Amino acid sequence: MSGQLVFDELGTPLRETTFVVFDLETTGGSAEADAITEFGAVKVRGGEVIGEFATLVDPGRGIPPEIVTLTGITNAMVHAAPRLEAVLPAFLEFAAGSVLVAHNAGFDVGFVKAACRRLGYAWPKSTVVCTVRLGRRVLSREEAPSCRLSALAALFRATTTPIHRALADARATVDVLHGLLERVGSLGVQSLEELLDYIPEVTAAQRRKRTLAEDVPNEPGVYLFRGPSDEVLYVGTASDLRRRVRQYFTAGETRRRLREMVALADRVDTITCAHPLEAEVRELRLLAAHKPAYNRKSKNPRGGWWVVLTEEPFPRLSLVRRAREGALGPFRSRGHAEEAVFALQEGTGVRPCALRIPSSGVPGGSACALAELGRCAAPCVGGQSVEEYEPAVVAVGELVAGRNLDVLARLARGLAEHAAAERFEQAGVDRDRMRTLIRALDKGQRLAALATVAELVAARPDSLGGWEFAVVRHGRLASAGVARRGVAPMPVVEALVASAETVIPEDGPLRGAPAEEVSVVLRWLDKPGTRMVRCSTPWSEPAHAAARWRPWLERADHARTSLLPRD
Template identity: 75%
Template sequence: MTKPGAGGQLAFDELGTPLRATTFVVFDLETTGVSDEDTITEFGAVKVCGGEVLGEFATLVDPGRGIPPEVVALTGITNAMVYAAPRLDSVLPAFMEFVSGAVLVAHNAGFDVNFVRKACERHGYRWPKPTVLCTVQLARRVLTREEAPSCRLSALAELLHASTKPNHRALSDARATVDVFHSLLERVGSIGVQTLEELHDYIPDVTPEQRRKRSMAAHLPSTPGVYLFRGPGEEVLYVGTAVDLRRRVRQYFTASETRRRLREMVALAVRVDHVECAHALEAQVRELRLISAHKPAYNRRSKNPKQSWWLTLTDEAFPRLSLVRTPRDGALGPFRSRGMAEDAMVALQDATGLRPCTVRIPAQRASGRPCALAELGRCAAPCAGRQTVEEYSPSVSSFVGLVAGRLLDPLRVLEERLHAHSAAERFEQAGFDRDRLSVLVRTLDRGQRLAALASVAELIAARPDGNHGWEFAVVRYGRLASAGVARRGVAPMPVVDMLAASAETVLPGEGPLRGAPAEEVALVLRWLDRPGTRMVRCSRPWTEPARAAASWRGWLTRADAARSTEVGV
């Protein structure tokens, strides 16, 4: 017996879905126009399989508005014809049942599918995301420009000798599209396209080199995990994550991958390695770690796990705020850019009284000359001996208490200043103040939540896997230490005990996140925050500060709405 894949023979699960066994619903719509405000006036659909017609669906639809004269002239559908027709909310369920489980086919499919999808959204029906084929795209791939200068349905129906002549009525156009579709399938069948998957790969214009490299995905499993494209020197070119490794990697060898940068990467690649993962969270975390370790040339993010900025107090008699990459305990962050951190620094200096200068001031006998900031009232001039360490300490305590979630006074000071500028009609300055305060509140809220998670020595959580099983994550000091699943019918607690016993040992480091990368802690937190997650075990209560910035989320929403209004104006 020949082994799967030997001698060019494909394994059964690689054969794909034969076109002759695939059920297609070829459909067409007539509408009141082409904009998002327009709606459907007629459905026409033909269900076919193996070249045989299985059924038809056709109905007029009352659009609930007048049909424009130019549309009446084009389609022949008048207001009188649709007056007694059913409304869309009663037609849509029947149409969705008719197309259920089938591959949708339409001429210029994007137009028709978009109308149906939006109709489902408006009327509360779930859009099933069916496979869609467009006969315009297929015709442009199969027919030469000389053979088919135009890919309009009427032109193709005449060229391919369709038995039905399209006339801008939905069912007639759908019947004509069936004939066109079958004729195009006969042509691609003659060059070896026999399955739905092969047809999908054939329709886009793919280079022969891309097609040849599809074999690099043949060994990959259809499971969650991380994939690594390697170059001729074994270097890692690109790291990505997937719910289905084989399906995702195969997409790089089709024209569905349109990014020039990644097409260039595929041209260089000679091999694809992979790491299977228990579930999506493990895959995402491993992706971050692999990108950080290998720094692939074609990945644009997460190459530096310490790329965030933090605000921390300097270690001196009169501490000041300093921008750092590696935070100490009590630091504020993480900020996504240096500019955002600098804006927050200015706001905090104004709100707390922390000195903005960079001069190192001795605890005793300060004898410097006050700078211009002192003259402007932005500094109490400890450098000139006008402020003692004891008098300066409330400013330090204000910052420390804000970060720790013990007080919110600095935020209220900034808000009052914003209102004062607005009341004085200094709207530009008020806008600057609002944006700085927004950055500060958002970062403070995020940092406090991340720090709360990173402070827990061990936390074990579970999520339903969607098939009556469980996904588990063992989190230690904000890092994913172990991940696993208990499939349907498997007792979950023995799996939890095994994962905890075999989990990575994590030693806490310095800083609010105990040395964990901010991106990884954020990924874990997002997974834990999703509805349905359950706490299995926790080394101590996972809590957030009582006076955390979370209480300002309502203010953030209003600030964002005000900013959007300004942009719209």
């Protein structure tokens, strides 16, 4: 079967694509050290010229003699020309929304990117086509021993001869581009997306695999690559399943492990979804269920770390994999969890040792070095009773639950004392531990607040005048759907609620929901424009949540010197 696309698979037809073919003249070959002396650009669409842009540029320096000889541009010619500060924004406006084309595009695009960095303009991340690369892909060595612009212009009988002047070279490149597009058109390349896929080398085996995408719909959802034994090799999401799956069978996919995966694949299964939130949640669940060998995303939704208080007369902080009520987390790594433990021990007085201590202590024993340093009240040798130790335990619980923030204030005072005493290294360590603790508290409290709500229905406007809906129960996505433009939304909501998954809450701060799924749902709810349709109980965060410390956290993240003097 042919690998050519049918009409409904085409992306942007080449005849409807606007190209801005441009060329630069410069004072040398380094985008960082040299300067632009001339811009030339031609805007074309459907084979017709619809605009031109050309100007000399004052480089603010002398033009080397060898460059004058090559281009004919002299210092006198650019003396009264505008500076790059005036030319660059005009060129970016001329090229906006178009595909950039240049002969040896890396050179010209590199100079424009460097100019954007220096002058504070955002590079528009335009699609770029290089006629040198396209020429080497299309033309044989016998037909075109050289892919220099002058050689290709002669081959395609360009109406303009390139003379190392920007506008003339851009006009010649237009004719070369049109000649090359005629060649690839005869090979079935009809859209911009196909052109970009075609330019790099693609093996015959990759092209044959493209038939696996033939029955994939142009819908949002999840795709699964399956191997020869029907095993799931890889899971991903896409807003357009067909377009995304096709990319795996082109040279656009350069990752070695995924090329290896495609070579093994025998089938692609898809699950269409109502909207991106449903696709992302389904992906997480499929990753957990199948643990595909070629995915690097988390395949263990309950693989995070939590900090809990042990159940003993003198509780200590312990790291566990499964949360229970009052746990702090989740943490992605054990190291971050340990940092939070150190901060909690410092701020509350919870003992740092791992001994199991009876309620009466161990008479006759000797305290450890931490007690001598004043970091522990030595309950192990009777230095502290259960009643005297209890406030430290309560402080941890109150902080995690969002009822009291005194621990954070205490840690902040400790930082200030270290800074005043010029103990900058210790202050830096404590500051970073405090940052980790605040971030974990804030995230955990927000996730727990959402997981507490038995049922929540939210809506987001789509891009076509309709609505996307999500039914969330105890932090899990229980149902998802859409009401297209013109469809009454509330009957859709009622149908989604009636058919939603039943979620039975479990013990623990997230009521048994995987932390990653609750995080994904929360991010969707937090997006601007999301509206609450109904909520079984008020969805609110604790009155003394760690969110109050976000300004401190922002300063710590972005301007640490405002918190501690520079060492």
